[in-house]
Amino acid sequence: MRSSSTLLLVALLLVSRLFVQPFYSLISDCDETFNYWEPLNFLLRGFGKQTWEYSPDYSIRSWAFLLPLYASLSPIRKFVGALGLTPSTLFYLARSLLGLYSFVMEWLLFCELETTLSSHTATLWLFFQVFNPGWFHASVELLPSSFAMVTMLGFLKYALRYLSNRSEKAFVQALIFNFVSGILGWPFVLILSTPLVIHYIFTHTIWGVLSAGVASFARLVAVAVCVFAIDSAFYGKFTPVAWNIVMYNVIAADEKSGPNIFGVEPWYYYPLNLLLNFPLPTLGTCAIGIITNIRLVSIWGSLLIWMAVFLLQPHKEERFLYPIYATVSLAASVGAVNVWKRLSTSKHLRNLSFLILHVSIVLQSSMRVLALVSNYTAPLDVYSHLPNNGGPQTVCVGREWYHFPASIFLAEDSRLGFVKSGFDGLLPGDFKETHSIFNSIREIPYGMNNQNVFDSSKLVSADSCDYYIDIMLPSDGSRDVLDPTKLGSDWKCIYKAPFIDSSRSKFFGRAFALPEKLLAILPGQKYWTRFYQAYHLDYCIFERQNEYV
Template sequence: MKPGTFLLLGLLITARLFLQPIYSLVSDCDETFNYWEPLNFLLRGFGKQTWEYSPEYSIRSWAFLLPLYASLSPFKKIIPLLGLPPSTLFYIARFLMGFYSVVMEWLLFREIDTKLSSFTANIWLLLQLLNPGWFHASVELLPSSFAMVTMLGFMKFGIRYLSNRSATPFIQALSFNFVSGVLGWPFVLILSIPMVFHYVLTHRILATVKTGFASILRLLSVISTIFLVDSAFYGKFAPVAWNIVMYNVIAADENSGPNIFGTEPWYYYPLNLLLNFPIPTLMGCVIGVLSNWRLAPIWGCLFVWMAVFLSQPHKEERFLYPIYPMITLAASVGYTNFWKGRKVSRIVRNTFFLALFILTLSQSFMRVFALVKNYTAPLDVYAHIPPATGPQTICVGREWYHYPTSLFLEDDSRLRFTNSGFDGLLPGDFKETHSMLNSIREIPAGMNNENKFDPLKLVGADECDYYIDIVLPSDDTRDSFDPTLMEDEWVCIYRTAFIDVASSKFLGRAFALPEIFLKYMPGQEIWSRIYEAKYLDYCIFEKQTEQV
């Protein structure tokens, strides 16, 4: 292994296994309530339950959580003996997801090195390391994140297939796509379309039929295994992947389906890519797609994905995760081809790549630093809730969607929601009085798939032992608490800085530099007009009890 490759691998391992698990944010409440909470329920017997886990709808997979549950179960008993907090399980889980990412990235790196070139492989590894989107996405407990990492296997064998046109790597590539789709996110299955078309158009009918039959057998084995596991949990036939497609596409209307949770304009995704990929990477991606038609089926995945999701009104950042590795692959190919056949001096070439590296590193660092500095306050605050000496209630109002996970709570602590003016459907709780399977199979009260408010999900302020919120005046008369007008019985016992989105400029929210750089930045007056980040206190308020 060359010294440069060894260094890149070392940096990648450091980022994925140590930096990302510790410093990455929880970017989506869907990750918290649809995945971390059910995982906490499997491990510790309590957690918040969303309507998606009601057997009536069953559009979330328990099979998806089983690998992490099995991996974390041995640690569940060891952690208390070592005097470590329950959140240790959260960080171990992230470490495991980071490890999975490293393994898959290394496998694809080796394939690129063998089938394309060592230069392309090293550039790809560097761009992966300097990918702000991957920094948080690869350790998120989301089906789209799992699909993103698993699609590296699809790309590995896809490149091998495009090199030798053999049926074996083609079937292996589809197998990775089947697992990422059926176990993870079913919409990822459309990424097989360009590769399937390529195989059909370049092989004889008999070979196509034979390969198609073998591929279908692989798909059926994946489907049957995962559907069997989910059906055992729900106590009924539960084809979760199909239920997801039904809810989001086939049966969607104005009262149910993804659009009731908000819509975005078409340019949401292009702007999102500019945030999560350095501009040099995106420029290299365009060059790669236009200059290497040998990998056209993989580039076709990019076009198919963007065509489908640009047309959907409901858009979210995580919907782009599955194409992240394809963008960095295209960029690495693009920069390889840019220099192919060009007769320039080594000095010119090295200067170009040094400038490219500095630009990529700068944007990546500023983006990652902003995500850590501006948005990780909830992880810090919930980690500082005082240890419970008995049952205690942690309350949250308007900041409910920033709750990280019940893995940050002691065994006797529970999260409850107070009135905040939010008029959508809040999560309920998994029943703790039944056996685990009985609790999973019981249809919970007050659930619906139309985001209709259920007042039974709320508790009164007098039931709270702690209350967590940003210190900002309440703008809704229905709020149970106003942190700026808290009575003497409530005291902020811990606070940390959290970005004030409404008062900060876009560049201040999206990118950040250490204060020492900002202090000596030339043109302060001009810079302050486009870059400004203001912060609020994110607090734990403790109810004060009278001393007897």
């Protein structure tokens, strides 16, 4: 019989994953937009932006990865139009499906924790998951790293079972989830199973190792054949996307191509990201869990190997840490239970300590999530309010191109256009709109390269724009063809939403948020405002007024 607190956490998790996150979470990375939402929109509606990664010359993005969502949304699409709903309805439905997948996988791991470790550990894990700011946005993002993050919950489930009973079946099942995460999602997560494999080798006979090895290899081949066959059918040639990703990012990377051309970060980038995406008490109890529970060393080893490998990579992105998020929560729950046991001699101290732990986690998590929603979701709001006047329309962006959420927000006859701006890298082109999706995918697009070299053919003339979307900040007149602060009478802002002004806001004002009414009554404002201030700018839709003059 589960406690009322556990059932409450399950309900909160369900509501968050299926309703709150799909509608209120941000898009944190333009890679999600242009490499996943755009091709998904192309499959569903026949148009969208195409990045160089989808050129058959490079083919480092998987169409197989998009098929589950496409198969789910395709039957629904005609009803969306028939009911008069906006195309963005498909976007939110897709996010709800991603959230549902996360909830199901989290529930399965929770049940395993109850059996393998303890009900207390399982309940604490649920708590850490519900109040996990990183998971709040990552679990509904359409990214291979997000898919790997959620799918690796299955790996953890069966890894725990294997460590409990040492069975070959549980070991192989754990590896299957790792293979699916890596081959269909992100190939680098395959290294996360290394410590578990080493554990199996050193704790079983040679015949047991050979038996498990053959069974695991057979599953790996089966997963790879299915995924590679689907992608090869789309690209019209043999296409092992997972291998192509490794080739581009590791083996063939040099100073002109590879991940480093998109920017490098110092070693402390990832520790800072963990501090933002996990409450401090969660990270503290995570460290305690790793130190105090040696039985799970092969799971903790996955986390440590991941951090060691990615700290050494010059190019760093927040999403690269997603696959270890669940392990952080698991270690935190194990650590918290160990602290609970050590405080058992003093009931009052134990209860007070855990009250402080829970309250501080809820507060820090809530402030972080509130900041993400209030400071960074303006693009989703603004593009949701684009008018549909009927007939072809061109929606233009300049320097704010990377905040475009997806063409799934545009009407059937609207298209996104890039106008000249200060950005001098390679912009996405357009999937060719023909009667055959396969022909469009297989055709080598013009002006693509893997060196981020600018191509002017991706731009449109500002005269062709019916709408222009930008943030209300002066732009560089020598590089930006349109300045939102100097637009003439032929342009009118028809909708706006607040977006954080990073240049004027303090770090804590950008990263965390408190309700304005609470801020107004807090004492000592002249002191804490030195560290906490948040200023916002208008994120606007400008409509061309020529036809009305």
